[in-house]
Amino acid sequence: QQQVKQSPQSLIVQKGGIPIINCAYENTAFDYFPWYQQFPGKGPALLIAIRPDVSEKKEGRFTISFNKSAKQFSLHIMDSQPGDSATYFCAASSEGAGSYQLTFGKGTKLSVIP
Amino acid sequence: AAGVIQSPRHLIKEKRETATLKCYPIPRHDTVYWYQQGPGQDPQFLISFYEKMQSDKGSIPDRFSAQQFSDYHSELNMSSLELGDSALYFCASSLVRGGYEQYFGPGTRLTVT
Secondary structure (H helix, E strand, O other): OOOEEEEOOEEEEEOOOOOEEEEEEOOOOOOEEEEEEEOOOOOOEEEEEEOOOOOEEEEOOEEEEEEOOOOEEEEEEOOOOHHHOEEEEEEEEEHHHOEEEEEEOOOEEEEEEO | OOOOEEEOOEEEEOOOOOEEEEEEOOOOOOEEEEEEEOOOOOOEEEEEEEOOEEEEEOOOOOOEEEEEOOOOOEEEEEOOOOHHHOEEEEEEEEOHHHOOOOEEOOOEEEEEO
16 A cells, blocks of 8 residues: 555656646654655655645745645646756655654656756 | 765676675764665665664565664675565665754665576
């Protein structure tokens, strides 16, 4: 059973567009939600993370929106560029329960067309 | 800034052989995590260590073992390798008192033939 469900599986946008990637979770013990960017053959790179006490967080062109009641969170990439083409993973962990292992979504392959 | 170092970057082994993967965390980080990522898959948590003690265990096969040493580097030992063990193996490190953010290394690509 996938504890973190991510959609869409793939996404194609024009340069300057705003791709949106969505994730949903079931485990209410999750209390830390990071997003990672991964290029082929490379390690995942931490982009931005959020905790349930805030509904939105922005860092540069990346924004996380968090809806605790719906158990959903999403990543928005403003003014997307071809260099943003990568696979994006949402993840979750239960820091409050002392378990810091990350549970990942299945990933979204983003292609930004010039 | 210093990052997580993994060695070797590529490893080719035959079935039933053993392999040892090494991870050097970011300086002053006290926690190390190991993840396995199959082709086109998401990373799967294997095991973690905090202050040299095992802190969490995921879907790690009994054929695998790991430890964290006094200098905080970690090694993942894999025995009786199977074709299905072919994957990217990532190490990540974090500083517990620093907010738990996990930073991943470049990975070791293991190919079992």
